[in-house]
Amino acid sequence: MKSKKILVWFRNDLRLHDNEMLVEAIAKSDSILPVYFFDPRFFEHTDVQTLASGNNRVQFLLESVAALRVSLQKLGGNLLLIRGRPEDHIPELVNQYEIAEVYHHREVATKETNVSSAVEDLLWKLKVNLKHFIGHTLYNKEDLPFPIKDIPDVFVQFKKKTERDAIVKDCISSPESISFVEAEEWGEIPEYSSSAVNVPHGGEEEGIKHLKELLKSGAEIYAKVSGKGGADKNSYSSKLSPWLAVGCLSPRKVYWAVKTAEKDFGSNANFNHLILGLLWRDYFRFMFKKHSGNFFSDTEIDFDAAVRVEDQEEQLQLWKDGLTGHHMVDKYMTELNATGFISHTARLLVATFLVYVLKISWTSGATYFEEKLIDYSPASNWGNWANVAGGGKDPRSKNTFDLDKQIKMLDLEVH
Numbered sequence: 567m568k569s570k571k572i573l574v575w576f577r578n579d580l581r582l583h584d585n586e587m588l589v590e591a592i593a594k595s596d597s598i599l600p601v602y603f604f605d606p607r608f609f610e611h612t613d614v615q616t617l618a619s620g621n622n623r624v625q626f627l628l629e630s631v632a633a634l635r636v637s638l639q640k641l642g643g644n645l646l647l648i649r650g651r652p653e654d655h656i657p658e659l660v661n662q663y664e665i666a667e668v669y670h671h672r673e674v675a676t677k678e679t680n681v682s683s684a685v686e687d688l689l690w691k692l693k694v695n696l697k698h699f700i701g702h703t704l705y706n707k708e709d710l711p712f713p714i715k716d717i718p719d720v721f722v723q724f725k726k727k728t729e730r731d732a733i734v735k736d737c738i739s740s741p742e743s744i745s746f747v748e749a750e751e752w753g754e755i756p757e758y759s760s761s762a763v764n765v766p767h768g769g770e771e772e773g774i775k776h777l778k779e780l781l782k783s784g785a786e787i788y789a790k791v792s793g794k795g796g797a798d799k800n801s802y803s804s805k806l807s808p809w810l811a812v813g814c815l816s817p818r819k820v821y822w823a824v825k826t827a828e829k830d831f832g833s834n835a836n837f838n839h840l841i842l843g844l845l846w847r848d849y850f851r852f853m854f855k856k857h858s859g860n861f862f863s864d865t866e867i868d869f870d871a872a873v874r875v876e877d878q879e880e881q882l883q884l885w886k887d888g889l890t891g892h893h894m895v896d897k898y899m900t901e902l903n904a905t906g907f908i909s910h911t912a913r914l915l916v917a918t919f920l921v922y923v924l925k926i927s928w929t930s931g932a933t934y935f936e937e938k939l940i941d942y943s944p945a946s947n948w949g950n951w952a953n954v955a956g957g958g959k960d961p962r963s964k965n966t967f968d969l970d971k972q973i974k975m976l977d978l979e980v981h
């Protein structure tokens with residue numbers, strides 16, 4: 567009898583722990599072929615003169631993929647690395663290795679879902695199934711107290727009902743043994759030189775290390791990890807987002823680690839803040855799932871004094887380079903450019919400045935963040951930008967975005 571082989575297509579789920587797709591593939595097959603694609607679209611220039619991914623983001627991703635490969639090697643296998651578009655290679659791999667099924671984690675934003683739809687169409691012609699998993703959220707879609715189409719657009723309602731009526735499932739254990747398909751060539755991690763300093767390292771182990779470090783001091787974590795000075799002095803930042811974005815950490819892993827820490831240290835505002843962040847993350851993903859491309863279709867601000875396009879380009883460049891003349895905005899943009907990370911408070915401030923002071927389209931800011939942020943995640947980025955710009959699906963509420971507060975923090979008169 568022919569053995570059943572499953573191709574496991576890793577995307578933003580670069581981990582062994584709490585990976586339902588991987589565990590199910592192992593259970594339902596005789597052997598698996600784990601594959602990661604270095605998609606050229608990830609490294610390209612965009613049509614608005616930004617890079618799809620800047621240095622820091624590329625480095626973080628490469629380290630995360632390399633770490634996954636090492637983890638799979640420790641289990642006696644490997645990770646097949648391919649430079650190219652998944653839709654150009656998966657059908658070929660299916661034929662070459664006689665793959666019976668392909669598994670992947672479904673994404674929610676258009677660019678990413680277009681890729682899996684193209685793969686699905688091609689596989690359909692080969693009569694091979696592309697199985698979708700939804701493993702990026704804290705709450706599983708099927709455990710929510712409402713179907714996707716009825717998820718409240720208002721965040722506080724989503725939060726209240728979800729926390730009351732849904733449960734966070736336990737983490738799925740990492741596999742202890744895997745049977746791998748044999749491949750002759752496993753491919754190389756692209757050579758990459760980056761001058762990144764103060765950028766965290768990618769990879770599951772690094773993410774878990776950071777999480778443990780963060781929680782081991784319990785109530786003291788605020789003092790330890792929050793920024794000093796400026797708008798950051800009152801804001802807590804766990805800096806977990808880069809690992810969450812590429813899936814080196816699962817949100818459930820973070821959630822249950824916090825719950826364990828609460829047993830040792832008691833509940834505190836920082837733990838609550840972390841869990842709240844995970845809910846915001848879920849909210850944006852589910853909003854994208856519910857509304858897809860229409861999520862921010864009505865987000866356009868009509869300023870009376872429209873700024874000339876040429877002036878805007880210059881202003882936009884100054885904003886990107888941290889040379890606006892506003893000390894706080896410049897400090898945060900410089901930090902973003904150097905490290906690929908700024909806190910939520912800092913993101914709100916620079917975004918407010920771009921949209922309400924410079925009166926530049928929020929999409930230019932979102933595209934720049936896509937290049938720079940090492941935690942770039944489509945739903946979280948575009949969703950938060952849309953909220954700043956007064957769109958999104960949560961009707962304007964101070965809970966979602968408080969313009970007055972932001973303007974006050976910028977210490978500016980804005981008309």
Ligand SMILES: Cc1cc2nc3c(=O)[nH]c(=O)nc-3n(C[C@H](O)[C@H](O)[C@H](O)COP(=O)(O)OP(=O)(O)OC[C@H]3O[C@@H](n4cnc5c(N)ncnc54)[C@H](O)[C@@H]3O)c2cc1C
Nearest residue numbers: 803804805806807843844846847910913942943946947950
């Ligand atoms: C304009 C703008 C763009 C943003 N772009 C991104 C992005 O591309 N990727 C991204 O992960 N976050 C984005 N955020 C949300 C948020 O700023 C970051 O998740 C957070 O700053 C990451 O730092 P942290 O890990 O210390 O977060 P913490 O405050 O410690 O929160 C814990 C986790 O919860 C999640 N989270 C917290 N707040 C939010 C939020 N408002 N929306 C979505 N998830 C949240 C993150 O995964 C985060 O790691 C953006 C916010 C703004 C205002």
